[in-house]
Amino acid sequence: MSDYTPVPNFIRNIIAEDLKNNKNDGQVITRFPPEPNGYLHIGHAKSICLNFTLAAENNGRCHLRFDDTNPSKEDVEYTDSIQRDVKWLGFDWGEHLYYASDYFEQLYEYAETLIKEGKAYVCDLSAEEIREYRGTLTQPGKNSPYRERTVDENLDLFRRMRAGEFPDGSRVLRAKIDMSSPNLNMRDPVIYRILRATHHRTGDEWCIYPMYDYAHPLSDALEMITHSICTLEFEDHRPLYDWFLEQLPVPSNPQQIEFARLNLTYTVMSKRKLLQLVEGGFVAGWDDPRMPTIAGLRRLGYTPESIRDFCERIGVAKSNSTVDIALLEHCLREDLNKRAPRKMAVLRPLKVVIENYPEDQVEELEAINNPEDPSMGTRKIPFSKVIYIEEDDFREDPPRKFYRLAPGREVRLRYGYFIKCTDVIKDENGEIIELRCTYDPETRGGSAPDGRRVKATLHWVSASHAHPAEVRLYDHLFTTEDPGAEEDFKSCLNPDSLEVLTSCLVEPSLKGAALESKYQFERQGYFCLDPDSTAEKLVFNRTVSLRDTWAKIQKKLKK
């Protein structure tokens, strides 16, 4: 149905080559392996899209596997939110939902196998001692004094570790590899630690837990994963990943491939920093519309389609990069432009009385729901003597290139009439509080039979029919492109990232707005109903503004 051609990237190339060589019997099985210790963000979306798309393109499948090997940081709140977010993005793991904790028994048995073959040993060194023995980047490490324990002793000790005979942190199981390896990961890495923490799935069944480096390759192999895609920082771990697969009788031989994680301008992406924002109260929660989390983007009004399109457009490579958030916003506008019904909403109302319009008359004017899609039909909008227009659409002393309403000037009210400003009414402080205009009855619908033209078309609402609403205007969370580079990233939080407008007026048809449905408020941007809405009070979030040439011109004029 579409002419969609995937953009080549190095991982697609590797898979194409593997398929050509009939590697893995032509199978492509990937996995998305989050640790349930936080909410998913747009960076995870890149990985999710990559893994699920690669599998789908090759008639394979993608597993969702929780990498839950550290119970001290994990929680079901996160396994729940992660599943919700992956589904919302539009991906389906089918029957293939797994947990590393499902493999704890098998992983334990593999560990005994390593011990029996003299490839792992129980080490009694303290954490600090292990660090000292590990050496440095430039100096080799030295062997642990416990490195040469007998198989029987190791087996006995390891079983007693599992049985809970030793206190937390007193001993670990280590792989016996090479303390002089230039790759620190190969210097007898810890593969099991004693940790008494209640696991969100296995409860108190275990007091020893496997480390990521050990559990990950084996979990992949047990699931018959063919391509295990992870981020760049794990490149150094690949030799260890392969080492475990070589040493143990695993059912398959997955290949680890690393790509560059996503960075976006004007935001932070590390789970640690996002956690700080939530816990420090700098945002309202993981789903605060300013957060780069999937939950936050969803609440802001992003569509899954736009995020998927974005993830495809940014490409996949191995160089560290920071994508301009303007690209994300572009993908959103492109999607919403095609689909969002148009509405009229006045954010900062300015009263306009049309003096020559009959006092009690109300007309129903026909408006197009979406000029990009005629099948979306039309609707009626009430028009009457008193209306509101946008404050910004009137200037008493119009600057150069301002062609909206001004004294004596004529403009069009969208789908309505041409009006001309005849008088400006101010309060005692000199603030403009009302405009007096006249309308031309011949211009109903918005065009003049005499062919005369106006430069501007304004949106408006009828005073007696409009519905009150609150509108939340969001902007980037940070004022600098790379807040992560700052001493304290919180120092460049944008004080204007949220502006709440409480006296907005929206057209009556918005009264029945549904949660998560998107609208374009004409000439302003895309908006969606926020869950904070009540029957009394509608609350809309501005997802993204429309491109604004006038704003650009103003900026230029100021210079």
Add this chain to the structure above:
RNA sequence: UGGGGCGUAGCCAAGUGGUAAGGCACGGGACUUUGACUCCCGCAUGCGUUGGUUCGAAUCCAACCGCCCCAGCCA
């Protein structure tokens, strides 16, 4: 000073020896009952640098430079 990676436009990114795709951003124009959308035009004699191989190099070789990651009983 060890090891692993990466350098193509302001930001992403394709390119795998035959003469620099595409997108975003930016600038100009057309159209316009959204200053939106859409459309058109422009935007790297150049691929980190310097040498070399070749009829021909972003692609191969060498040296150098710059940036990122690694010393958790985190993932």
